[in-house]
Amino acid sequence: MNPLLRALAALLLCCAHALAWAAATITIVNGDPPGVGFNDASPVAPVGGNTGTTLGIQRLNAFQAAASKWGATLNSSVPIRVLATWDALPCTDTAAVLGSAGALEVFADFPGAPQRHAWFGKAETNKLIGFDADPDTPDIRARFNVNLGQPGCFTGSPFYLGLDNQHGPNTDLVTVLLHEFAHGLGFQTYTDDQSGELLAGIPSIWDYFLLDTSTGKTWKDMNNAERAASAVKSGKLVWSGVQVTNAAQIVLNAGTPILTILSPPGLAGVIQVGTAAFGPPLSTPGLTGEVMPVVDTPPDLGLACTPLSAVNALAVKGKIALLDRGVCTFVVKVRNVQDAGAIGAIVVDNVAGAPPPGLGGSDPRIVIPAVRITLEDGLALKQAIAGRTRTHSGLFANLGVNLGVRAGTDPLGRVLMYAPRPNQPGSSVSHYDTSATPNQLMEPAINADLRHEVQPPFDLTLPLLQDIGW
Numbered sequence: 483m484n485p486l487l488r489a490l491a492a493l494l495l496c497c498a499h500a501l502a503w504a505a506a507t508i509t510i511v512n513g514d515p516p517g518v519g520f521n522d523a524s525p526v527a528p529v530g531g532n533t534g535t536t537l538g539i540q541r542l543n544a545f546q547a548a549a550s551k552w553g554a555t556l557n558s559s560v561p562i563r564v565l566a567t568w569d570a571l572p573c574t575d576t577a578a579v580l581g582s583a584g585a586l587e588v589f590a591d592f593p594g595a596p597q598r599h600a601w602f603g604k605a606e607t608n609k610l611i612g613f614d615a616d617p618d619t620p621d622i623r624a625r626f627n628v629n630l631g632q633p634g635c636f637t638g639s640p641f642y643l644g645l646d647n648q649h650g651p652n653t654d655l656v657t658v659l660l661h662e663f664a665h666g667l668g669f670q671t672y673t674d675d676q677s678g679e680l681l682a683g684i685p686s687i688w689d690y691f692l693l694d695t696s697t698g699k700t701w702k703d704m705n706n707a708e709r710a711a712s713a714v715k716s717g718k719l720v721w722s723g724v725q726v727t728n729a730a731q732i733v734l735n736a737g738t739p740i741l742t743i744l745s746p747p748g749l750a751g752v753i754q755v756g757t758a759a760f761g762p763p764l765s766t767p768g769l770t771g772e773v774m775p776v777v778d779t780p781p782d783l784g785l786a787c788t789p790l791s792a793v794n795a796l797a798v799k800g801k802i803a804l805l806d807r808g809v810c811t812f813v814v815k816v817r818n819v820q821d822a823g824a825i826g827a828i829v830v831d832n833v834a835g836a837p838p839p840g841l842g843g844s845d846p847r848i849v850i851p852a853v854r855i856t857l858e859d860g861l862a863l864k865q866a867i868a869g870r871t872r873t874h875s876g877l878f879a880n881l882g883v884n885l886g887v888r889a890g891t892d893p894l895g896r897v898l899m900y901a902p903r904p905n906q907p908g909s910s911v912s913h914y915d916t917s918a919t920p921n922q923l924m925e926p927a928i929n930a931d932l933r934h935e936v937q938p939p940f941d942l943t944l945p946l947l948q949d950i951g952w
Contacts, residue, residue: 506551507561508663508874510542511620519568519628521546530644536695540643541568547645548659552667555936555944556952558609558729564666565620568628573635580641580653580928581626582908583662586619589670590684596951600687600702603668603817606952622666626658647934656863657932661923664936664943668950669924670912673701676905678709692899692911693722695892695928715905716836717754720896729938730897734888735919739764741828741853742880749877752884752893756855758841760813762851769826769851770881774875775864776819782864783808786815790822797872799823802879804863807832807854813843816852826881827852830860836903837917843890850882856903890918897942900926914942 484535488896512520521722522538532547534540545566553562565586571579577945585603594610595602605621606740610615631640631654642649645656672681680689689701692714700722701709712719741753774797776784787810790798791893803819816827831838838854839925853865866876885891898915900906921929923936937944944952 495632496639503709506553506556506558507528508546508553509561509563510549511563511565512542513565513567514538520566522568526643530642530646531646532643532645533570534643534944538932539711540573544641544643544645544655545655545659548663551656551660551934551936553665554891554945556609556667558605559606559612560614562622562667563620564609564622564624564663566624566626569625570629571625571627573627573629573636575634576631578627578636580630580658581624581662583624583666584620584670585666585668586621586623587616588681588686589615597690599684599685601672601681601684602687602951603666603670603755605952606668606781606947610951618875622663624659624662624666625660626655637697642799643748648708649930653928654932656934657923658928660934660936660943661928664924664947668947668952669943670759673709673913675713676907678704678706678711678713680706688912691721691949693720693896695720695896696719712814713901714836714905716901716903716915717892717898719899719901719911720892721899721946722896722947723946725949726897726942728893729942729945730888730891732939733920733942734890734897734903736888737883737885738889738891739853740882740884740887742768742882742884743854743863744770744878744880746866746876749862753855753859754837755855755881756815756838756840758812758843758852758854759853760841760843760845760849761816764851764881764883765854766883766885768880769802770878770880770892771800771802771825772875773804773863773867773877774798774801774873776806777868779806785809791819795822800825800826802826802881803939804860805829806860811843812841812854813845813848816841816848816850817845820848820850824850826850828860828863828879828881829854830863831855833857834903836901837915853881890915890922920944 514520520538520542522573524537531544534543587604588601589607627633641655642652672686685702692701696718739757741755776794779785783806786805804823836856838856869879900913913926914922935941
């Protein structure tokens with residue numbers, strides 16, 4: 483261990499704030515200099531159950547509330563120490579790093595390890611061995627954005643420091659803390675998700691449960707290139723742990739919006755979709771029809787930004803129209819194909835990436851369902867119907883909701899992990915997929931409707947920690 487870090491940890495422990503519960507003790511170690519972060523003496527009024535009268539104390543109270551939640555949830559006889567500071571993290575008026583946290587040390591092949599040849603974070607290691615493996619080093623390092631709400635950093639929208647989750651348009655600090663503390667407790671892989679390289683040649687305990695359904699391999703059994711490729715297979719990367727799979731049956735909603743290709747046989751299967759904010763929601767048994775493309779822009783695009791020509795109108799009448807993103811809004815495109823007689827619309831993205839985002843916009847006159855698919859999937863559909871006639875393609879599909887698949891799982895009930903294309907360092911792999919419904923604490927973004935919950939029947943964070951040995 484670095485001697486300077488050792489000395490810093492020993493010094494900071496003198497001003498630690500601890501809370502104890504029957505299940506676990508979590509200690510917040512104040513690493514801020516005088517006048518900064520937890521030590522900011524700016525006067526503030528109590529808010530949402532947070533009785534602090536200075537900005538620093540209110541911040542500390544929020545940290546202690548999150549620590550209390552996790553402390554009452556986990557089981558460990560060894561105190562968990564979180565070295566926390568408020569720092570100037572990357573930020574603009576439209577995007578900000580709210581905070582980050584992770585294990586300061588990892589351990590493998592210790593006595594009593596539930597899995598040999600696997601890295602475990604320090605807090606979990608301590609729980610499993612029953613003592614602190616390195617008393618001189620805190621277990622978790624946490625940093626949070628001290629500038630949030632200041633000019634140029636979500637101007638006027640600071641963290642909400644109340645403890646009641648009534649955050650309105652602001653970001654709820656307790657929710658962010660619950661999320662980041664979970665990473666520090668082990669909700670992450672220590673393998674490089676971009677290069678696929680293992681830490682010191684040893685997989686994380688995470689990698690024993692991270693399964694690529696397209697290859698049937700877990701990350702521990704892949705080489706570096708296979709892991710790097712797997713990290714961007716949206717919809718194909720799942721968590722195979724029993725605790726999470728079982729809990730998903732009571733946490734996640736039944737029914738996943740989906741595009742099912744029925745024929746030709748060689749193309750049959752399911753395709754991820756982004757749903758529309760306008761028009762009727764997808765339902766079951768859904769809408770089945772023949773898919774026909776609009777072609778109105780050289781060389782082979784169908785933008786549908788103006789009323790359809792007679793040829794295109796004839797092609798899509800009574801069919802599901804296949805369109806391309808670009809130039810005009812989604813509602814204009816869908817309204818134009820609806821006016822031409824289409825019964826549904828599929829919009830193909832114009833940039834590579836997955837999963838497909840939703841379709842934004844509003845128009846109460848739209849009465850047909852619409853979805854977005856990825857550029858890759860769109861090109862595959864176009865190739866399959868390249869030999870079509872003017873009125874028939876032979877490609878039949880269903881736009882609907884598969885009630886046999888829960889929102890955020892694969893057809894076998896395994897929870898999907900976040901594997902976007904392109905890779906998003908710091909977010910990819912170590913979060914649940916954004917398709918989970920209701921929204922989950924450990925998705926890559928903090929959603930406004932999250933509860934201060936970490937376990938079923940509301941949330942899947944604790945079951946994953948239990949899968950890896952907590």
